[in-house]
Amino acid sequence: MTSLGGAEMVDWKLAVATATRLVRPGPEVSRDEARAIVAELRRHAKASEGHVRAFTRMAPPVKDGDAFAGDTPVLVVDRAGWIKANVEGFRAILGPLLEKMQDRRNGTSTAVLGAVGGKVTGVELGMLLSFLASRVLGQYETFAPGTGDIPGAGGGRLLLVAPNIVHVERELEVDPHDFRLWVCLHEETHRTQFTAVPWLRAHIEGEIQSFLGETEVDPATLLERLREAAQSLAGGRPEGEDGGAPSIVDLVQTPAQREILARLTAVMSLLEGHADYVMDGVGPQVVPSVTEIREKFQQRRARGAGRLDAALRKLLGLDAKLRQYRDGERFVRAVVDEVGMDGFNRVWTSPNTLPTKAEIAKPADWVARVHRKSEK
Template sequence: MTSIGGAEMVDWKLAVATAARLMRPGPEVTRDEAREVVAELRRHAGASEAHVREFTLMRPAGAAAATPVLVVDRVGWVKANVAGFRAVLGPLLEKMQSRRAGVPGGAVLGVVGGKVTGVELGMLLSFLSSRVLGQYETFAPASPELPGGDNGGGRLLLVAPNIVHVERELEVDPHHFRLWVCLHEETHRTQFAAVPWLRDHIEGEIQTFLAETELDPATLLERIREAVQSLAGGRAPEDEGERGGRSIVELVQTPVQREVLARLTAVMSLLEGHADYVMDGVGPQVVPSVAEIREKFQQRRATGAGRLDAALRKLLGLDAKLRQYRDGERFVRAVVDEVGMEGFNRVWTSPNTLPTKAEIAKPADWVARVHGKTDG
C-alpha cells in the first residue's frame, strides 16, 4: 500500500470494515424471498440486453459484450467500489509518496494517516451504500469474489437490498420496478461495450484531473476549511460570489481541474441522460406501470430522505448528479427528436463528437456542429 511518512495514506481494509459497521440494515426478507429477488434480477438483466440494443441501435461486439452482471448486497457494493478507488487513485498516491520529502505541511498528512482516511472513506461509502440501485463499474479489477470483464472490462452491479427497499417505499409493482432498473443499468453496459474507446477516454480524463491535484497540504486544508465554513453558514449564500453553492468536491480544485471536470460532467450527463431516456423509451413496451414508477421515482430522487440527506448530498456534490440525469435526458430527447436515433448515435463516433457542457444545455448547438444543421 502507498504510504506517507511511514503511515498508509488509505487503509482500504478499514474503509470496508467501517462502511460495513455503519451501513443501515437492509429490508427484511426471508431466505426464499432473497433467492427469488436475485434470480429475477438476473433474468431481467438478461432480457434487458435485447430491449436496449433494439431501441438504441447499439451493437456491442466481441469480448466487450460479455461483461458480467453481479447481484450484490451493500457490503459487496462497498468492496467493489473500494477496489475501483484503489485502482484509479493508485498513480496519484504513488506521486504523493514520491513528493512527500520537503513538501511544506506534508507532516500533516503523515499525522492524519491512512487510518483516519480509511474511516472517512468508509463513512462516505456507508452513506452511499443504501442509495445505489445499480452501477456499471468502468474500472473493475477482477477478483475471485467479484469477477470482471476480459482485459480490464467492467462489470454491472445490481444492489438487491436497495432495489427491494425502494420498490416497497414507492409502493410500486416489484416485478415492473426491477425490470425498469435493469433497463437503465443495461444501457450503461451497452454504452461501454459498444463504444470501445469510451473507457480509455474517461480514464484519461480522470488521470489528467488527478495529475493536476495540488499536493501542498496547507492549500488543500485551506480549501477544505473554506468549504466547511460555507456549508456551516460561515458566509451567506448571496455573499459567496462565484463559489456560492459549490460542493466540497468542487472547492478542492485547480483551474485546469475545473476544465477537465466540465468535460467529465458533459460525458456523465450524456451517459446518465441516455440511460434514463432509454429505460423510459423501452418502458411502455415491457413495463406496464412505467409512468407510475417514473413519477414516484422522480419525486423521491428530487426530495431525498430529509434534511440530513439533503445536506450530505450537497456536501458530496450529489445534487450535480441529479442535474446530470435531468439535463442529459433533455439533451438526448432533443437530439433524437431532431435527427433520429441513428443521427444521435454519431455522438459515439469519437471524443470529438461528444457534447460539451454548453452543448448539453443547448442541444441545437451540438446538432449544428456534428450534423451541420441549424434551426433555420
C-alpha cells in the first residue's frame, strides 16, 4: 500500500485491530441459534431477489441465458467481519488519493509522518469503524476489491451483519423472522440497483475519485484534520457555537468538492429512498407484521440513542444519511405516483437521467425534465 519514507500512511492492520478491540460485543446467542440465524438470513436474501425484481421490474443483464451479473455474493458476517470487509473497501477506494499524497511528499517530514502519522490515522479509522460496526444492519459493498476467492468480486457483495440484526429485533420486540426478511428486502434492493444498472458502479466510483482528486491538502494537513475529527469523537474538542462539530467530510471540502458532493448526495438519496420504498412496497405481501416493524423502526431512527450517539452521528455525517432516506423515499413515491414504476425506471437510463439534489426536493422538476422533454 502507499507509504511515505517506507511506512504506510494508514496502518490498516492497526485500524482493524483497534476497531475489533473497541467494538461492543453482540447479543448473546447459543451456537445452534447462531447457525439458525445465519441460515435464515441466507434464505431470506435469496427469496428477496425475486420479490425485489418483480416489484421494481429491474433485473441484471442476461448473457447466454444467465443473469450473470446477479450472482454477487451474500455474506452473513459478525461485527469483526464487517470491519475487515470495510477496511478492504477503504484501501481500494482511497488508493489514488494516497498515491497523490505520496507524490507530494517532498518537503514533508517523512520520518514523523510515516512512522507516527500512519499509526495515528490507523487508530482514528479504527475508532470510526468500531462505532459503525455495531449499528449497520446490512450493506451492499459496492467497491469490494476483486479477488479470485470471492465470486463476483470487483462487482460488489452484500453483507448482512447478523449480531446487529438480532440486537435491533430484540430491542424493538418485533417478530424476528419478519424483521430479518424486511432487512433483506432493503439490502437486496441495493444489490439489484447495482447489478441491473451496469454503469452505476463506475459512475459513483468516478464521482468519488473526482472528489478525492480535488483534495489539495498536503499529507501533514490532512492527517491533522483527521486527528481533529478523532479528538471530537473522544470529546477532546468542545462543540462549536452552532452546537456541534462539522462532519469528517466537511473537514476536507473545497468548493469543487461541494459540487461533486451535491451530485453524490442526490444519487445516494435516490438509492436509499428507492430501497425504503421497495421495502415498504413488497413488505405487505410477504412480511405479515411490516406495519408494526416500520413504525417501531422509524421511531428508533428518530430518537437515536442518546446525546453521545447524536454527536457521533453528526460528526460522521450520519444525520445527512437519515435525511437521504426520507427525501429519497418521498422523491421515489412522488415520481411513481405520477408516471408509474416504468416511468420512474427511466432514472436508471444514464447519469444524465439521475435526479439533481434540487430535483430530489422537487420531483415534479425531474418528471418535467426527463419525461416531458422526451415526449416532445
